Each structure stands twice: as structure tokens, then as C-alpha cells.
Amino acid sequence: MERIAGWSAVHRGKAIAGWFALVALTVAISSLVTGPDAPNTDPGESGRAQTVLREQAADEPVHEYVLVQAIAPARPDAALADLAASLRQRAEVTEVRTPADSGALVSADGRSSLVTFQLSGPDEQTPAQSAVAAETVEAVAARHPDVRVLQAGDRSLTRAVDEGIKSDLGRSHLLSLPITLLILVVVFGSLLAAGLPVLLTLSVVAATFALLGVIGKVVAFNSAGSAFVLLIGIAVGVDYSLFVLRRHREERRAGRDTAEALRVTARTSGRVVVFSGLTVVLCLTGLLFTGLGVFRGLTIGTALVVGLAMLGAVTVLPAMLSLLGDRVDALRLPWFGRGRTAARESRAWASIASAVVRRPLAWGGLATLALVLTAAPAVGMHLQDAAITQSLPREVPAVDAALRMGEAFPGMPTPARVVVWNGDPALGELRERVAASGGKLHEPVTATRVGDATVIRVPLAGTGTDPESMAALEYLRDEVLPATFDGKADYAVGGRTATPYDFTRRIAERSPYVFAFVLVLAFVLLALAFRSVAIALVSIVLNLLSIGAAYGVLTWVFQYGNLEGLLGFESYGGVVGWLPLFVFVLLFGLSMDYHIFILSRIRERFAPGRARSAIVSGIGASSGVVTSAAVIMIAVFAVFLTLTAIEYKMLGLGMATAIFIDATVVRGVLLPATLSLLGDRAWRNQKV
Structure with a gap:
């Protein structure tokens, strides 16, 4: 890192020009690449129905x-x-x-x-x-x-869904960057210093979406993932810049010249940024174990934005700091700019850490109990995707129409789509079995010819994704269709009920592999980074506690219908099926930022017999940047709560809650308590 930062500082013109040339090149290439985007194929039987229809010469009406x-x-x-x-x-x-x-x-x-x-x-x-x-x-x-x-x-x-996504994406653009800039101005007390992370983040996001425009021609990328990639890009881009800027200020305040301050920053915070970025990217690759196309595109998009943010923070940002020198603190705020431009330890967090290390069992036990109680509602978590009528508000005309239509004609306007090929569709026999289904299946049953296949639409009981609809789908797949078509034709069931059903089943089947991969990977990376098995195990347990608490809050709010009026949603009695897995992977990666940064500061101060003083000093020294970074991340993910779709609201609340817990209870209480109990053993005699 020192060599890269040193080269960027000496050849700052080339580093800055090269970075923005790279961004311009990606945008130019994206504008030249044309053609349709790669289609996504759903998992399971619904994906088979999709594939058969795509192979037909005609389009489905x-x-x-x-x-x-x-x-x-x-x-x-x-x-x-x-x-x-x-x-x-x-x-x-x-x-x-x-x-x-x-x-x-x-x-x-x-x-x-x-x-x-x-x-x-x-x-x-x-x-x-x-x-x-x-x-x-x-x-x-x-x-x-x-x-x-x-x-x-x-x-x-x-x-209606597309317009909702477009509106949400526009709102996330409109809110996230101004909020971030405002927080940075308060953090740094200088408009110029606050502008550097924003400039870097804007260039990272621009390059990412340009590259996704090209990659999307061969790898399916869900348009709903754009908001995720944007806000994650803003969060990590600003955080990584913040780590570098604050450490550079500390070194300048300690009397080092700009060149030496940049070298020390690269050796310390630069390494933390690279390690954190690689951890996020590697954790996200765990989603590939699901084999789901939508996660493949989302993983690539998120890995791109995190990787570019990491690259920019250790190359072009040192070049800009070298170019500006002390002018980076120009345009100070008139009231508190002078105080903010000096990096100091936090007395408040140092006092809390000091109290915790004196009575680590009491404080650690109390904090653990609080997180376990917060996580308790997650024991009853029910995974259920939201139907369109549950995802979007009733104020959307198509949603209101669909709700009224479903009340008068159960299963409409989103019936199951039975694709039949290589045989007779046997519509009359199917209608007889629908009539005898005892209310699980409904009329009107219609058939449409699509090339050599036939699409039969069969309305299902329920709202579309609730247990009643899932039971009706299973009845259709397991009893009605085999009795009607086995030995006579090939068939597969798709539609707006079958797709989330197959999607959730795939996630349930593959989740253990994802969890195992992320946990083992995190353990190995942390053990190698800090040469301590104890530190690695403690870090994983603390992460699991904060994630469990976030799951509990998600369940309590969205499944049990609390805070509906405040957050602007109507509970449908479940949590989106993909959310726990995605939140687990993303949080395990992102929370490493704070954790690694704090542990690095503590290790810098550690000496045998002085573990407790190193803990207090390290937390005090890191608290300013960690608090600022956490506030920015929480604010960015809180933007999701203002969006329309309930899935976005769930993700925003889950991420913001976990980051808040991680940056306060875990960092301020559990981490110092655990490290205090371990003492010197945390840093010695546990080498890998």
C-alpha cells in the first residue's frame, strides 16, 4: 500500500488523470455497446416453463x-x-x-x-x-x-412495478447524496474536505453503472438491484474515503509532512480499506452458491462498486491529498470548522470503554442479554415474498384494481401459468379437476397457443404468495396436473406464485452452504489479518449477535405489523424470502469495516501487560471515524425506508439497525468487554 500511495503522491497528475480517464472510458464503452439485456431464468419448475416459452417461435400474448x-x-x-x-x-x-x-x-x-x-x-x-x-x-x-x-x-x-422502481431509484439519488454531503460537512468542518469523498463516490458509481451496462448484455441484472448497488456504493465509497482522510489528518496533526503522513496512512488505514473491501467482495461471492441468476447479477454489481471504491481510496485519493496539501481544510464552516478540522480522540467513547474494561463481565453480560432479547422475535420469522399488491401501496391504480379483482374473482389477475408441450393440453379434463378442487383452484381457466406449446391460466386461491396460494400451487403441481397430463404431455407451472415459491425453496436449500462459506471465510481472513484465532472467533460471534438482533427487529416490525403508520407499509405477515440471506452476507462484509479499523487501532497500541489501556485508547482514537462512517451508512440505508416497495423498506431497516447496533453496543460495550476478558491472550499465543 505504501508503494502505491507513494507513487500516487509523487505522480499525482498521472494518478488523477488516469482515474478519471478510466471512468470516462467505461462510460464511453457502455454507450457503444447496444443490444438486448441478458434475460434472467427463474429456478426450478417456473424456470423450465420460462425456457420452453423462450424456445417457441411465437411470443406469448x-x-x-x-x-x-x-x-x-x-x-x-x-x-x-x-x-x-x-x-x-x-x-x-x-x-x-x-x-x-x-x-x-x-x-x-x-x-x-x-x-x-x-x-x-x-x-x-x-x-x-x-x-x-x-x-x-x-x-x-x-x-x-x-x-x-x-x-x-x-x-x-x-x-406499475417498473414505474415504482424508477421512482424509488430517482428518490434514492435525490436523497442519498445531499444527506451524505451534509453529514460530511459536519464531520470535517470543511466544504473541500467533505467534497472529496463525494467526488470519488460519484465517479465510482458512474463507472460501476457503465460497466454494468456492458456486463448486463451477458449476465442478467435485475433493475431493482440498481438502488441496492447505488446506496451500497455511496456507503462504502464515503466510508473508505473517510478512513483515509481522518488518518491523514491525525498524522498531519502529529507533525508529519504531507508525504510522510500519506505513507503512514497507506500503511495503516490503506491496508484496512483494502482488507475490508476484499472481505466484502469475497463474502458477497457466497451468494453465488444459490445458483440464482438475480443474485449473480447483484453480486457482480456490488462487487464492482465496492472494488472500485477500494481502488479509488488507495490511489486517486492520496494523489488528491498530495495535490491539495493543507488546502484540503479550506472553506471551513464559520462556527465549528476549526475544531472539526483537527482529528482528536473521543472522550465520550473512551470513558465508556474505560468503564466497560473495569467490569467486563457485568457490561458484556448485560449487552449480550439485550441483543438476545432483541433477536428473540426472529425465532418465529416466516419467510414469504410480497405479492405485487402487498409490495406496492394501494394508491397505485393497478394495485387497487388487482385487489378488487381478487376479491370478486379469486386468483385474478395473476393466475398460475401452466405451460404444456409435446401433447394434448386436455383443457376439458383440467376444468373438471379445477371444479372439483374444493376452492383451491378457480375459473376462468383459459388456454392460449404459443408456437408448439399451450399456456393454460389457472387462478389459485389466496393472495398470490400467502400460505393458501402456496398450498393451491402444490395441489396443482402434485395432484391435478399429474392426473391430467402424465403420459400424455410435458408440463411446467410458472407465474407470479410459482416463481417466488421456487425462488424461496432454492434459497432454503442453498442457504446452509452460503452461511458456512461466509463464516469460514471470515474466520480465515480475520485469523490471517490479526494472527489470532481468539480475535477471529470473537469477531464472528459479535457479528452474529448484531445480525440476529437485526433479524428480530425486522420480524417484530414487518411480520407482526408494528410501526406501520410511521414507516408507511401494511404488514402481510411475513419477511421477504431472500432478505435474511442477503442481509447476512452484506452485513458480514460491511460490518468488518468498523471492526477491522478498531482492532487495528487497538493492536497498534498493544504492549504485553497493557491490554486494557490499549483497548480504551484504541476505541477512543477510532471512535470519531467509526461514528461518522456509521452515521453515513445508517443515513444512506435509511433512505430505503422512504421508498415505495416494502422489500426496500425491509432491507433499509435491517441494514440500518444492524449497523447502529454494531457501531454502538458491539463496538462500545461487547468488543472492549470481550477483549478485556481475553487480555494479552487476544494478541499472543493464538497465532495462525
């Missing part, structure tokens, strides 16, 4: 549904006739069906009717055709204000 519901004392007849006539006049619409074509399109209570239609295609014209169809439905609704005319279906629900 887009299905849309319109609920026509009387508002007493009005009758829907005129609205129904108007809607059917208006849709049939549109060239973009085909296969219009009304209650006159099938009695299954009238609800059991007779109050509601369903009109179904398809877009004429092909796929590239779907957005324009969908817009025309939506305008037609809205025009009919305007002409009949005493009747509900609401649309939901394949395209309208997908568009």
Missing part, C-alpha cells in the same frame, strides 16, 4: 383484465357493452371476451363482471399497444362514473 363493478343502485350493463365495443374497435387489442362469452366471467355474488383481452403484439410493440388499451379503458370509465371500470393484468402490473 399479453393478457389484460378489466373489472366492471356496479356501485348501487347502478347496473353495469351499459358500461360492459361500451367497454367491449370500444376494445374491439382497436387494432392493438384481440380476443376480447365478456360475460356473454362465458359465465365464469361473472362473480359469485353477481355484482362484478370481468372483461379479458390480449394485446396483438409483437413484444416490441407491447408498451405502445398497452398505452392505447389503457386509454380506451379510462375513456369508458369516464363515460360511466357510476360503475367501477378498473384494469389490471400482465402489462399493467409489470408497468
Whole structure:
């Protein structure tokens, strides 16, 4: 690290120009690479259904549904006739069906009717055709204000999700960077010093998304992952810069010139940044054990942004500090800028650590008990993905339409999609078994030819992802379809219920491998870094405590429906299936930043027989940068709580809670208590 930082400081012009040339080159390459993005293939049976449909020469038609519901004392007849006539006049619409074509399109209570239609295609014209169809439905609704005319279906629900992601991504951009800059200005007391981490982070994020634009042509990258990569990039980019800047200030305050201060910074904080960055990247590779395409793209995106942030912090940032010299503290804030620009130990955290090391068993036991009690609700955690109607608020028109449609016609507008090939679809026999399912399966059952395959849509009981829907899916897969098609045709079930069902099962099957990989990797890396088995074991146990507490808070809030009004969500009785695994992997990587930084400071001060004084001094010296970094990370992940989708809110609360616990209870109490109990044994006689 010293050689790299030394070269950057001496050849600062080349280092700075080379960095920004690299960023410009990635952006230029991304703009030149065109073509469709790589599609994601779902796991299990739903993925097999996907693959069969992709192999067909024809595109699967887009299905849309319109609920026509009387508002007493009005009758829907005129609205129904108007809607059917208006849709049939549109060239973009085909296969219009009304209650006159099938009695299954009238609800059991007779109050509601369903009109179904398809877009004429092909796929590239779907957005324009969908817009025309939506305008037609809205025009009919305007002409009949005493009747509900609401649309939901394949395209309208997908568009609602896409628009929600786009809105959330824009909001995360809008909030995260200004909040980060404000915190940095307060931390450094200087506008110029605060601007350096922001400039570096912006360049890192720009290069990352440019590279993802190229990689996305061959590796599937979920658009929802963009918000994750952005906010993780901001968090680590600023944190790594903060580690370097604060250490550089300390060395300058100690009387070293700029060149020597940069060498010491590279030898200490630079090594911590590199080790932390590599730990995050390697921990994230554990997600690859799931074999899920969506995690593959997310892993690549997160690894890119973390790797580039690490590279920038040890190359271009030292070059900028060398160029600016003492001018890095220019543009101080008028009230407290002078105090902030000097790096000092924290008396508050040093006092807390001093109290803890005097009575480590009492303080450590109390903190452990508090975290165990906080984690207790996680014992009853129920993993369940959110249906679209549970992920997005009811204020979204397509969501409101889908909810009302599901009440009148169970299983609509997101039925199971049974793909049948190499045989007779046997629709009549299937309908008989649906009628005899005892309410697990519903009408209307429809069939559409797609090349050499047939797609049969079968509405399922439940909300789409709840236990009732999952039981209905299992009944369809395990009993109805084998009895109907075995020996006659090949089949596979996909759809908005089957996909999360298969996804969650894959995660449950592969999670033990991911957990084992991350734990063993973390142990080996920490043991090698600090040459102490005890330090490695303690670090892993403390991380598990903070993650367990975060799981407990997630369960208490989202599964049991606490703080709904404050956080703006409605509980559906579960936690998103992929979240615990993703939070575990990400937190194990990110929390190492603080942990390694603190342990490095303590080790610098350690001498035989003086373990306790080293603990107090090391925590006091590291508390300023760790507190600042934690506040930035918490603020960045708290942005997720302002986003629309409940999945984002869960991730934001889980990450912010774990980082808060890690930076306060773990760092301020548990770590000094444990190290105090170990004494000199933490640093000697436990070498690897």
C-alpha cells in the first residue's frame, strides 16, 4: 500500500488523470455497446416453463383484465357493452371476451363482471399497444362514473412495478447524496474536505453503472438491484474515503509532512480499506452458491462498486491529498470548522470503554442479554415474498384494481401459468379437476397457443404468495396436473406464485452452504489479518449477535405489523424470502469495516501487560471515524425506508439497525468487554 500511495503522491497528475480517464472510458464503452439485456431464468419448475416459452417461435400474448363493478343502485350493463365495443374497435387489442362469452366471467355474488383481452403484439410493440388499451379503458370509465371500470393484468402490473422502481431509484439519488454531503460537512468542518469523498463516490458509481451496462448484455441484472448497488456504493465509497482522510489528518496533526503522513496512512488505514473491501467482495461471492441468476447479477454489481471504491481510496485519493496539501481544510464552516478540522480522540467513547474494561463481565453480560432479547422475535420469522399488491401501496391504480379483482374473482389477475408441450393440453379434463378442487383452484381457466406449446391460466386461491396460494400451487403441481397430463404431455407451472415459491425453496436449500462459506471465510481472513484465532472467533460471534438482533427487529416490525403508520407499509405477515440471506452476507462484509479499523487501532497500541489501556485508547482514537462512517451508512440505508416497495423498506431497516447496533453496543460495550476478558491472550499465543 505504501508503494502505491507513494507513487500516487509523487505522480499525482498521472494518478488523477488516469482515474478519471478510466471512468470516462467505461462510460464511453457502455454507450457503444447496444443490444438486448441478458434475460434472467427463474429456478426450478417456473424456470423450465420460462425456457420452453423462450424456445417457441411465437411470443406469448399479453393478457389484460378489466373489472366492471356496479356501485348501487347502478347496473353495469351499459358500461360492459361500451367497454367491449370500444376494445374491439382497436387494432392493438384481440380476443376480447365478456360475460356473454362465458359465465365464469361473472362473480359469485353477481355484482362484478370481468372483461379479458390480449394485446396483438409483437413484444416490441407491447408498451405502445398497452398505452392505447389503457386509454380506451379510462375513456369508458369516464363515460360511466357510476360503475367501477378498473384494469389490471400482465402489462399493467409489470408497468406499475417498473414505474415504482424508477421512482424509488430517482428518490434514492435525490436523497442519498445531499444527506451524505451534509453529514460530511459536519464531520470535517470543511466544504473541500467533505467534497472529496463525494467526488470519488460519484465517479465510482458512474463507472460501476457503465460497466454494468456492458456486463448486463451477458449476465442478467435485475433493475431493482440498481438502488441496492447505488446506496451500497455511496456507503462504502464515503466510508473508505473517510478512513483515509481522518488518518491523514491525525498524522498531519502529529507533525508529519504531507508525504510522510500519506505513507503512514497507506500503511495503516490503506491496508484496512483494502482488507475490508476484499472481505466484502469475497463474502458477497457466497451468494453465488444459490445458483440464482438475480443474485449473480447483484453480486457482480456490488462487487464492482465496492472494488472500485477500494481502488479509488488507495490511489486517486492520496494523489488528491498530495495535490491539495493543507488546502484540503479550506472553506471551513464559520462556527465549528476549526475544531472539526483537527482529528482528536473521543472522550465520550473512551470513558465508556474505560468503564466497560473495569467490569467486563457485568457490561458484556448485560449487552449480550439485550441483543438476545432483541433477536428473540426472529425465532418465529416466516419467510414469504410480497405479492405485487402487498409490495406496492394501494394508491397505485393497478394495485387497487388487482385487489378488487381478487376479491370478486379469486386468483385474478395473476393466475398460475401452466405451460404444456409435446401433447394434448386436455383443457376439458383440467376444468373438471379445477371444479372439483374444493376452492383451491378457480375459473376462468383459459388456454392460449404459443408456437408448439399451450399456456393454460389457472387462478389459485389466496393472495398470490400467502400460505393458501402456496398450498393451491402444490395441489396443482402434485395432484391435478399429474392426473391430467402424465403420459400424455410435458408440463411446467410458472407465474407470479410459482416463481417466488421456487425462488424461496432454492434459497432454503442453498442457504446452509452460503452461511458456512461466509463464516469460514471470515474466520480465515480475520485469523490471517490479526494472527489470532481468539480475535477471529470473537469477531464472528459479535457479528452474529448484531445480525440476529437485526433479524428480530425486522420480524417484530414487518411480520407482526408494528410501526406501520410511521414507516408507511401494511404488514402481510411475513419477511421477504431472500432478505435474511442477503442481509447476512452484506452485513458480514460491511460490518468488518468498523471492526477491522478498531482492532487495528487497538493492536497498534498493544504492549504485553497493557491490554486494557490499549483497548480504551484504541476505541477512543477510532471512535470519531467509526461514528461518522456509521452515521453515513445508517443515513444512506435509511433512505430505503422512504421508498415505495416494502422489500426496500425491509432491507433499509435491517441494514440500518444492524449497523447502529454494531457501531454502538458491539463496538462500545461487547468488543472492549470481550477483549478485556481475553487480555494479552487476544494478541499472543493464538497465532495462525
